[in-house]
Amino acid sequence: MIRITHPRPHAGRQRFLGVEFVDGTAEVADLHPAREQALLQHGAAIELEGVPLEDLSARELRELAVDEGIDVPKKANKAQIIALITAAPVRTLAAEFDLASQSRREFDDAPEKGQV
DSSP: EEEEOSSSSSEEEEEEEEEEEETTEEEEEEEOOHHHHHHTTTEEEEEEEOOGGGGGGGHHHHHHHHHHOOOOOOOOOOOOHHHHHHOOOOOOOOHHHGGGGGOOOHSSOOOOTTOO
16 A cells, blocks of 8 residues: 655545545555655655565565665675665656656546556
């Protein structure tokens, strides 16, 4: 589960970049990388709830790192992979998604199947 805190929380319901917030927070099962970056760039706080990195296997950590675009040496152990993941900079939206060419309407449209 992913918990998102609105950059300007208000009591009640808010919709921001296609995410529905209640009393300043939203909980979603999945978050599209472009939407995640847009939320981060607008000041939202995103917290992954659930399993700490230390509880994942080396294989799961390696998969997570690869999904995040982090290069992991073949012989890296679990502690080294965790260090690489936690030290990795936040990806910028501009590198993955041209926000200027997208309208706000596109962010507010219904999410793709299985993603918010």
